[in-house]
Amino acid sequence: MSIMEENYMEERNIVVAVDESEESMYALSWCLRNLLSQNRKPTTTLILLYIKPPLDVTGYLFAGDVIATMEKHNSDLTNSVMSRAEAIYKNFEPTVKVEKKIGSGDAKNAICLAVEKLGADILVMGCHDYGFFKRALLGSVSDYCAKHVKCPLVVVKRPRTAQMRDDM
Amino acid sequence: MSIMEENYMEERNIVVAVDESEESMYALSWCLRNLLSQNRKPTTTLILLYIKPPLDVTGYLFAGDVIATMEKHNSDLTNSVMSRAEAIYKNFEPTVKVEKKIGSGDAKNAICLAVEKLGADILVMGCHDYGFFKRALLGSVSDYCAKHVKCPLVVVKRPRTAQMRDDM
Numbered sequence: 089m090s091i092m093e094e095n096y097m098e099e100r101n102i103v104v105a106v107d108e109s110e111e112s113m114y115a116l117s118w119c120l121r122n123l124l125s126q127n128r129k130p131t132t133t134l135i136l137l138y139i140k141p142p143l144d145v146t147g148y149l150f151a152g153d154v155i156a157t158m159e160k161h162n163s164d165l166t167n168s169v170m171s172r173a174e175a176i177y178k179n180f181e182p183t184v185k186v187e188k189k190i191g192s193g194d195a196k197n198a199i200c201l202a203v204e205k206l207g208a209d210i211l212v213m214g215c216h217d218y219g220f221f222k223r224a225l226l227g228s229v230s231d232y233c234a235k236h237v238k239c240p241l242v243v244v245k246r247p248r249t250a251q252m253r254d255d256m
Numbered sequence: 257m258s259i260m261e262e263n264y265m266e267e268r269n270i271v272v273a274v275d276e277s278e279e280s281m282y283a284l285s286w287c288l289r290n291l292l293s294q295n296r297k298p299t300t301t302l303i304l305l306y307i308k309p310p311l312d313v314t315g316y317l318f319a320g321d322v323i324a325t326m327e328k329h330n331s332d333l334t335n336s337v338m339s340r341a342e343a344i345y346k347n348f349e350p351t352v353k354v355e356k357k358i359g360s361g362d363a364k365n366a367i368c369l370a371v372e373k374l375g376a377d378i379l380v381m382g383c384h385d386y387g388f389f390k391r392a393l394l395g396s397v398s399d400y401c402a403k404h405v406k407c408p409l410v411v412v413k414r415p416r417t418a419q420m421r422d423d424m
Contacts, residue, residue, distance in 0.1 A: 118408060122291060122378070210290070215402070230402060234383070240286060240412040243402050 099131040103208040105199050105229075106138050106173050108165065111214030113172055115244035119212045120180045123242075133185045136173050137202055140166055140192040166190055196232040203237050212242045267299040271376040273367050273397075274306050274341050276333065279382030281340055283412035287380045288348045291410075301353045304341050305370055308334055308360040334358055364400040371405045380410045 104119050106112045116136070124132060140162050143155075170188055177184055189206065191198045203211050215230050230243045272287050274280045284304070292300060308330050311323075318326075338356055345352055357374065359366045371379050383398050398411045 122408075231399060234398060234402060234411050238413060238415070240290075240410060242408060242410045244408040245406055247406070 099133075100209045101133050101135055101207055102210045102212060103135045103137050103203055103206055104173075105195075105211065105213040106136050106169055107195070107214075108169055109214060109216065111216055111244075111246055113176060113214075114246045115212050115214035115242075116173055116176050118244045119242070120177060120184070123210065123212070124180070124184055133187055134177065135187045135189055135206055135208070136170065137189045137191065137199065137206075138166060138169050139195045139198040139202075140190060142193050162192075196229045196236075199229065199233055200236045203233075203239065208237075208239050210240050210242060211237055212244065215243045215245045267301075268377040269301050269303055269375055270378045270380065271303045271305050271371055271374055272341075273363075273379065273381040274304050274337055275363070275382075276337055277382060277384065279384055279412075279414055281344060281382075282414045283380050283382035283410075284341055284344050286412045287410070288345060288352070291378065291380070292348070292352055301355055302345065303355045303357055303374055303376070304338065305357045305359065305367065305374075306334060306337050307363045307366040307370075308358060310361050330360075364397045364404075367397065367401055368404045371401075371407065376405075376407050378408050378410060379405055380412060383411045383413045 102119060102123055104112075104116050106116060119134070124134065143158055143162055177186055189202060191202055199211070199213075211233065213230055213233065216228075230241075234241055234243070270287060270291055272280075272284050274284060287302070292302065311326055311330055345354055357370060359370055367379070367381075379401065381398055381401065384396075398409075402409055402411070
């Protein structure tokens, strides 16, 4: 099959991995501007994927109210991330078909599994511009996804001028 | 500055790193379909970047005609890559403003330097789906670029069905 004979995809699922970071919100905004331009058919679905931090309390003796507080915190975080994302795509013209998916667990594994399950055509994610030590300790979610997802991956870095001081 | 206050970019340089691989040609085709849709302003420039393998003959005693043959091979390779790329973008509607840039040296360093120099807004590259050992030996150009370029990077993987047997 020649490359050019391939049909233009009529239906596309674009998955944007969102989290609490400014970087992920910037990636969402970039995606709207660059991948969902005005003549896109309404068959493109933007899927916002948020992976909650795992709430693993096995082996710990937490009082019931502590666990409830942790769960509440997790749920507040999810709402906060999705509200911020909503504020970004609501301003975008034309209206985009949006779905929200919430997962939990280790972000990099959970994103790769979700991308496969959702039949994503493109995965978009932000990139924390960590220094050497932070990267060595934490690993990089985008590195992992680049190795493991099957679809095209867009790693969006925020331009230096738009970066906040907290990513030092 | 809020994310949404940012101006839409009027002029964009999209750099596609091309080489002899099917993966890079697929990435170019993906870029045309997904990043250069029909309502894009003609101010978007598609820059095809090809990095020739280094021709380092220092310290070797090659006869002049051997060097000439190596140079000829390198030049043939460049023409072949650019012709294949041309066949892809020529078929694309609407006409795209294309520039061709040739560099030489170690691909990953040369790409990162060129991206900076060309003021790229987006870098698009293919991805060789190497196995563990090949990746460990060769490293990955896209991994390196993900760490070092400042602009959004698109790593395009060819869908399994379109992959050839030679990337085992």
